[in-house]
Amino acid sequence: MTPASVKKRACVIGWPIEHSRSPMIHGTWLKQYGIDGAYTREAVQPDDVMDFLAHLSRHGFVGCNVTVPHKEAAYKAADVKHDAARAVGAANTLWIEDGKLHATNTDTYGFMAYLKQKAPNWQQADPRVVVIGAGGAARAIIYGLINGGCDEVIVLNRTEARAEQVRAHFGEKIKLMSWSQCNDAMTGAGLVINATSVGMNSEDCPDVDLTRVDDACVVSDIVYTPLETAFLKAAHDRGLTTVDGLGMLLHQAVPGFEKWFGVRPTVTDDLYQAIADDVRRSQCSSSD
Template identity: 50%
Template sequence: MYLTGHARLAGVIGWPVAHSRSPRLHGAWLERYGIDGAYLPLAVRPADFAACARALVRMGFAGANVTIPHKEAAFAVCDRITDGAQRAGAVNTLMFRDGVIVGDNTDGTGFIANLRAHGVDPAAGPALLLGAGGAARAIGVALSEAGATVTVCNRSAERAMALAEVIGCRWLDWVARDTALADHALVVNTTSLGMKGQPPLDLSLRQASAGLVVADIVYVPLQTALLAAAQVRGLRTVEGLGMLLHQAVPGFSAWFGVTPTVDDDLYRIVAADLMA
């Protein structure tokens, strides 16, 4: 559809940003709902982030997503922070309201929504969280708030302890990750291990409980080596693309005034873009 002078504008800010699938995702929703608006990839150097964010407000943008490496800078530039972003300690969604920048974090809620879309109850049993970065914090807090007992396991014990203190849970040494699977109902890879161009995640599933659900937030490739190994063992899996789709819902709703639906058609559109 054609844009008019009333078009609402949003985008994703990153450096680089060409890899982001968010423009394809939001573009599909804009087309589906016939919205007079656009969602743009915005390549912004780290040194320019704060000035560009403020410029977008003055240019009339409705808001923006924030991706690597700007999430800490986004937290700092906000005039107001939602409770969810405060708990997660990071911002991935900006909303511009009457000249004010409001920061939110939708990673945790997106992850929980993706679990439930796969028929997985996040509170069904203990969850083992692999990693201690920003995504791990958001997901760990969301799992804890959903009723799960969380255990953090990270290659750096110091970072694992720090995150466990934030969540209010226990932590394990990285060497204990394989044996710990026997005592958990869910394991979540929040690291970049297994992503295209990165080393694989070294995790043996031989001691996994029969009912273990294996989740991976990596979505390039769509089926990581971890998920493939889990399927060979007959374990339930939850891929990372669904989290990307679900975490985008609150921002789109705030910017364009329509709460979009995550469904099989949307999944196929974005998955096809990834495969291409």
């Protein structure tokens, strides 16, 4: 028996998990919408993840988010794999429905929703689209771009074999350019996305020449620590529209919250500022 009054619980699993900002995001929404629910961090070791997910409900959860290094395991563990998870081969959002474990990947939604918010006209001029990276996040973004109507996505990745896997997966709409052709790829670009981890907790920057892109180019970096990466700063200095990684993080949390708690939450400016402050605080303390 599951009385309506039983508090719904969701969590984020990872190893390590202390860094996750998901409890802050979902905790804010639970409070804001007056929902008697809970969202916690659960440290799950790699050896234990399949067992944990097989017994998610017995652990008292209606679903969970999944972070590094469990996204592929979560995909494998799911009984029902939704399209976005299939496209990436990894899952970040799970829920139990009719006794079955469902899996999706909400990074696609998170990226596309925030791109639309920050640069609503990005597609009007049918831009040359360049994705730097070929990891899980790059795949989620490429899936969103193709589904959103892009006829061609140029993909560059340091390890070219991985970019070739992306092309094999998504097909002819992917145009591969070699790492050494980075700057040629930038010529006339209208949307450039850094989907690598370059710039995370450092001042490193993808080595591309932003003077070559279109003046109306939109530049996105999905890294959000720091909030303004060196790549975004270079784009900003060049006068381009920029789309940061924090907004993607906030928007990717929306579908999971709705599945677990039955309310579609809004990403407000206040929430953005609260999480941005937390990122700044952690950056300051790590540089102390």
